[in-house]
Amino acid sequence: METQAAETVERVQPHLAESLPVPVRVGKGVRRLALRVALVVEAAGGGVAAHIADLVRELRVRGGVEIHLVIPVGVRFDGVIIGDDVLAQCDTVHRLPMLRAVGRADTIAFARLFRCLHKISPDIVHSHSSKAGALARLCFGPWKQVYTPHAVYTLNPYLSRGQRRFYGLVEGVLGRFRSDRIIAVSVDEAEHLQRVLRIPAARIETIFNGVKKQPLLTAAEARSALGLPHDAVVIGFVGRLDFQKGVDRLVRVAQNILDRGLGNVIFAVMGPGDFTVASGVSADATPNNVRVLGALSQARTYFSAFDIFSLPSRYEGFPYVLLEAMAANVPIVSTRVSGAAELITAEHVGVVVPNEDDVTIFADTIAVLAQEPLTRERMSRNCERAIESFSATTMIERTVNLYNRLLKEHR
Incomplete structure (x- = not known):
């Protein structure tokens, strides 16, 4: 029971029911929203957490999108940046035991993520950061795969030769064969993906990060x-x-x-x-x-x-x-x-x-x-x-545009 509770948390917010988009029932079936997106993130802290929080808020404001958030259990999750106000805007929230280090625990995380994604049945799986990106892209399904590295790991100049070869191989193979698009957040990162990791330019989309103007103290x-x-x-x-x-x-x-x-x-x-x-x-x-x-x-x-x-x-x-x-x-x-x-x-x-x-x-x-x-x-x-x-609105517009183009390609 505890494992099941840790794996998935379905958030029900009755007081938000009127403001959240819901499926429209037609006879015995359900006509769901135009776009169902699963956001998978393992390094849910710092800039990645801020990105996810802005992404959820802006997608919700746009409407017409189901948002399903998959986040890690434990210290890798920043509950201040991705707070209850953000989680409340998601249709479902799923907590999985994803760890930063590569190891045997990844097989458990992969199995649970695989079941989770097949339960959600999204149109788009959008993974963020290296670990979530690897696990999510190994999950086969009818959905489109979008991956945002937020600094692809092989940009790290302090990797050993063995580490650079290993991580470069993983990113290159997944980029070429298991990614419909990789979102580079800078021109430098896009060039690294193409030149160093040999990922075709057609699979790379450059979308700069964006932020919303925040109220400041004096x-x-x-x-x-x-x-x-x-x-x-x-x-x-x-x-x-x-x-x-x-x-x-x-x-x-x-x-x-x-x-x-x-x-x-x-x-x-x-x-x-x-x-x-x-x-x-x-x-x-x-x-x-x-x-x-x-x-x-x-x-x-x-x-x-x-x-x-x-x-x-x-x-x-x-x-x-x-x-x-x-x-x-x-x-x-x-x-x-x-x-x-x-x-x-x-x-x-x-x-x-x-x-x-x-x-x-x-x-x-x-x-x-x-x-x-x-x-x-x-x-x-x-x-x-x-x-x-560099506004959050511009970032979301370009991201949703990418989602829609991928779905048209699929059809």
Whole structure:
């Protein structure tokens, strides 16, 4: 009984019944909605969770779509971002024990996902992130397969030769033979899928991530809530505290800025994870211009506290957090990861620096912008203009258009 309960949760929301689309009964049969979509996600945290939450909300607003959400059990699920308000907008929610690591547990996850998808009987199975993408695409059925990697794993420059060969083989085979479309969230990722993984261009669709403008606290309110000085230049970081996100680099940048005597520059670090492990320094050795704030609910609302947003990541697909910073009109300094140049450089909303562990240029850029408020103000105005091209509405329109084109191909 417990296993069954963990496997599937059917959410019934009587108070939402009038606002949710329902099947229309015709005689003994049921004429269902025009489109039934199963969203399968394993890494349901951070930018992927934000993407799923926006996708569910926007699909529901459009109407005419049944939304069936398959999410992981345990710590891989962020119940703050994908909260009850999001789950309530799904027709069904299914919880499966999907794990990040590759292992024998995947056979159990696959079997349960296979049964789950055949129960839903969707028109489209849209999987998100590598593990969910592999499991879902191995599930044979009459549906169309759409996969969004959100940074295909082989973009990771720190993979060993064996890992790169293994994951490249898996992604390549599934991409060529078990994917109707792969959605790349940046031009760089699309080129990697085609050039490195040898996936035909016809199977790749580039759809940039998009965000909705969120209500923000005022700068004064946000800084008071976070305990940040009102007269400081605040450099923000929001993301998982781990090696990929370059938290160790950020700490070295902060120390570099401190050594320059720029005592009015503060680094605010927000996100889940172990800061000590990610940064490689103990709490006592952390520069005194760094404020570790931890994971905060509704982190988007606090972006107004930042004068500059920093992203020292080692690899990305198209960092969702950059769009959130841009939506908050915050200038950006980012390493050259996928999507950064086509967003930051093209839209003149910040500066892209080399993606390397020597943080000198990163620190130089922060130091210059910290002392040039007029430059930051110009970048902020560019953010306000550019965000219209990266809206959640545009992202959903292009995604639904893809769904419909695939169904026409099927017919």
